[in-house]
Amino acid sequence: MQKPEECPKCKSKKILRIAYGFLTPDTPIADDEFPGGCCVTDLKWHCAACRWEWDPNGEGSYNKDNEEY
Numbered sequence: 001m002q003k004p005e006e007c008p009k010c011k012s013k014k015i016l017r018i019a020y021g022f023l024t025p026d027t028p029i030a031d032d033e034f035p036g037g038c039c040v041t042d043l044k045w046h047c048a049a050c051r052w053e054w055d056p057n058g059e060g061s062y063n064k065d066n067e068e069y
């Protein structure tokens with residue numbers, strides 16, 4: 001799937017692909033991935049600047065969890 005050019009909210013280009021299914025803190029994660037946890041949702045992209053997360057239909061919400069990231 002093609003990664004979006006920029007965040008639809010803040011126009012940042014620091015877009016991360018949300019990767020699901022990380023079960024241990026030791027699991028390596030790519031530089032352009034964001035750990036979305038083990039609960040798979042429709043959200044596909046995460047903005048590293050404003051924490052907006054959205055799906056291919058443009059629906060989304062701000063990430064309020066994973067404060068350590």
Ligand SMILES: [Zn+2]
Pocket residue numbers: 007008009010011012047048049050051052
């Ligand atoms: Zn953003």
